[in-house]
Amino acid sequence: MGVSRLFDLNKDQNSPNRNITPITAELDNSDRMTVGGCLLSDLANQYGTPLYVIDEASIRSSCRAYRKALKQSYPGDSFVLYASKANSSLAIDRIVASEGLGIDVVSEGELITALKSGVAGEQIVLHGNNKSDKELLLAHESNATIIIDNQHDIQRLDKLISHKEGSVRLMLRFTPGIECHTHEYIRTGHLDSKFGFDPEQVSDTFAQLKDYKWAKLVGLHAHIGSQIFELSPHMDLVEVMADFFLRAKDLGHPIKDLNIGGGLGVKYIPSDDPPDIYSWVETVSNAVIKAFDTRNIELPRLICEPGRSIIATAGLTLYRIGARKDIPGGKTYLSIDGGMSDNPRPITYQSTYTACLVDRPLANTDQVVTIAGKHCESGDILLNNIALPTASSGDVLGVFGTGAYNLSMSSNYNRIPRPASVLVNNAQSDLVQVRELPEDLLRYDRLPDRFIAKG
Numbered sequence: 001m002g003v004s005r006l007f008d009l010n011k012d013q014n015s016p017n018r019n020i021t022p023i024t025a026e027l028d029n030s031d032r033m034t035v036g037g038c039l040l041s042d043l044a045n046q047y048g049t050p051l052y053v054i055d056e057a058s059i060r061s062s063c064r065a066y067r068k069a070l071k072q073s074y075p076g077d078s079f080v081l082y083a084s085k086a087n088s089s090l091a092i093d094r095i096v097a098s099e100g101l102g103i104d105v106v107s108e109g110e111l112i113t114a115l116k117s118g119v120a121g122e123q124i125v126l127h128g129n130n131k132s133d134k135e136l137l138l139a140h141e142s143n144a145t146i147i148i149d150n151q152h153d154i155q156r157l158d159k160l161i162s163h164k165e166g167s168v169r170l171m172l173r174f175t176p177g178i179e180c181h182t183h184e185y186i187r188t189g190h191l192d193s194k195f196g197f198d199p200e201q202v203s204d205t206f207a208q209l210k211d212y213k214w215a216k217l218v219g220l221h222a223h224i225g226s227q228i229f230e231l232s233p234h235m236d237l238v239e240v241m242a243d244f245f246l247r248a249k250d251l252g253h254p255i256k257d258l259n260i261g262g263g264l265g266v267k268y269i270p271s272d273d274p275p276d277i278y279s280w281v282e283t284v285s286n287a288v289i290k291a292f293d294t295r296n297i298e299l300p301r302l303i304c305e306p307g308r309s310i311i312a313t314a315g316l317t318l319y320r321i322g323a324r325k326d327i328p329g330g331k332t333y334l335s336i337d338g339g340m341s342d343n344p345r346p347i348t349y350q351s352t353y354t355a356c357l358v359d360r361p362l363a364n365t366d367q368v369v370t371i372a373g374k375h376c377e378s379g380d381i382l383l384n385n386i387a388l389p390t391a392s393s394g395d396v397l398g399v400f401g402t403g404a405y406n407l408s409m410s411s412n413y414n415r416i417p418r419p420a421s422v423l424v425n426n427a428q429s430d431l432v433q434v435r436e437l438p439e440d441l442l443r444y445d446r447l448p449d450r451f452i453a454k455g
């Protein structure tokens, strides 16, 4: 039927979002696949499956691409924040921070992780459309910037910190009314989105913020969505943002930061063709330069918040193939030892992936199979109708592009423990998240005393 196309693809070392596999993916002398110098089937044997594998070099390469591209194409100050919702852990926050990125967090958990990984509060921004008092206070105490999303944020902050010394740096998030081609669940720029102030409320909010001595408005924020392949929506976004930036200045806020969010897409399957990081950055930089020149305003500090394009293609998941079902005249199912609990994206967004048998990635593909998860849901299908070499129970399947929004969106559905996560680099592997055990799940259960027989 053919040969796996994974290795036919030109690897773009500078922009990992354009590769399906991590940039260090290679074949050993026996044509088995390695990543970060580690043989994938050895990792499966050593750490068990399912296993998230993350390639450190790919993450670093994406971080460097964003920073280098901004240096090349934008004459003003700039800053890159890693959207840690994509994959938040001590090790990953530490890696991206060591590359000079800040961290975007949306919860107490992500905030604590960033702080504990050693990131300075000044390098963190807190998002959220319903922040708790605890989140707001912790962000304030750690000197993070808070993105105000609605009036609730302003009222809570006034209550919590107006009696304290000093001020808090704020960016105001608004919905820019820009649509983009991506799944409706991950579009955020349209006017009826739950995120941010409506454009009609922005000017009044600028005026209102002048009344609070604790409020220091430093910038504007908008984010239009995720897994975007077009460049024009971000160009349109910059125009809308520049108008509001000017308005804020006219109303007496000396703001400097223009945070255009994240959203650059990645390649999950061979037909995906996202722009590379350099083109994306150059396009938004030129749009900002033009928009600010036209309005005769000093260039802002340009901030972007990529998540997926930093880490999706740095990751893959290893599974072991188990049961096989051949339906006479119909599909062949191969079942794996994970599924929608470790990767909920196919069932949530009908997302597509590429996979191969990691010890035979170049073998002739002679069957079309559907890869089924082990959960009690018919929709728990990770890949539909993919060509593979004949596979046997015990073979290790690698599913690529799972570095973003997999572990971070995982669940314990069917009381299935979360997989371990291992970081690979220069032929070394390090466990960065320990595999959960069924007993771990019981830790949170309580049997009411009255259920326990007395005497």
Ligand SMILES: Cc1ncc(COP(=O)(O)O)c(C=O)c1O
Pocket: 083, 086, 104, 127, 188, 223, 225, 226, 227, 261, 262, 263, 264, 305, 306, 307, 308, 309
């Ligand atoms: C506010 C905000 N910033 C940044 C991101 C990161 O987006 P992406 O992973 O598409 O780069 C998201 C997620 O879509 C987001 O909601």
Ligand SMILES: N[C@@H](CCCC[NH3+])C(=O)O
Pocket: 085, 186, 226, 227, 345, 349, 404, 405, 409
């Ligand atoms: N969770 C989404 C991305 C949404 C990002 C958050 N605004 C995905 O897996 O594609």
